[in-house]
Amino acid sequence: MKLGRTSMFALTLAAGLSASATDIVPSDYDGHGTILPELSTDKLFLAAWAAGLAVADTDRSGLVDGFDIEAYYKAAAADMNRDGSLGSADIGEMFARWVDADPIADLNFDGGVDGADIEAFFTAMESYDLPSQDALFDALWQTGNAEADLNGDGVIDRADRAIFEGSKKTSG
Numbered sequence: 123m124k125l126g127r128t129s130m131f132a133l134t135l136a137a138g139l140s141a142s143a144t145d146i147v148p149s150d151y152d153g154h155g156t157i158l159p160e161l162s163t164d165k166l167f168l169a170a171w172a173a174g175l176a177v178a179d180t181d182r183s184g185l186v187d188g189f190d191i192e193a194y195y196k197a198a199a200a201d202m203n204r205d206g207s208l209g210s211a212d213i214g215e216m217f218a219r220w221v222d223a224d225p226i227a228d229l230n231f232d233g234g235v236d237g238a239d240i241e242a243f244f245t246a247m248e249s250y251d252l253p254s255q256d257a258l259f260d261a262l263w264q265t266g267n268a269e270a271d272l273n274g275d276g277v278i279d280r281a282d283r284a285i286f287e288g289s290k291k292t293s294g
């Protein structure tokens with residue numbers, strides 16, 4: 123990545139995320155008092171994106187760049203049933219919400235619900251990938267990314283993977 127720290131920060135802000143401590147929701151994942159920040163797919167995506175990992179190439183351009191952040195948020199918005207993937211179930215949900223002019227169907231983020239949002243929906247379905255939390259964690263874990271060090275011991279190993287698997291069970 124050629125982006126410096128400042129533009130990274132600006133992009134993060136533009137994406138509506140903030141790195142402030144108040145966003146971190148502690149959870150006692152193992153019931154033994156071990157506190158772990160709740161895993162956020164957005165956070166894992168941004169870490170994979172910052173590291174230039176292929177899993178973050180959401181617009182399938184072969185490059186990991188700023189367009190992938192936009193594609194990620196558009197794909198995430200098109201995941202109408204919020205199950206973490208884009209599939210046929212989202213199509214029915216999209217039309218139902220679109221007919222009701224539900225703001226959730228405003229997929230081009232222009233404040234209105236119209237034909238352009240249907241177009242944005244199918245563009246996202248056909249052209250963008252929405253990486254799963256599993257795929258993102260895998261990529262970060264395999265490359266030894268600090269974001270995968272869930273127990274904060276400075277080593278990326280099976281213990282961190284066990285925490286990840288455990289967090290999925292508790293968060294459903």
Ligand SMILES: [Ca+2]
Nearest residue numbers: 179183185190
């Ligand atoms: Ca790309």
Ligand SMILES: [Ca+2]
Nearest residue numbers: 201205207212
């Ligand atoms: Ca979905």
Ligand SMILES: [Ca+2]
Nearest residue numbers: 228230232234
């Ligand atoms: Ca719209």
Ligand SMILES: [Ca+2]
Nearest residue numbers: 271273275277
């Ligand atoms: Ca660790």
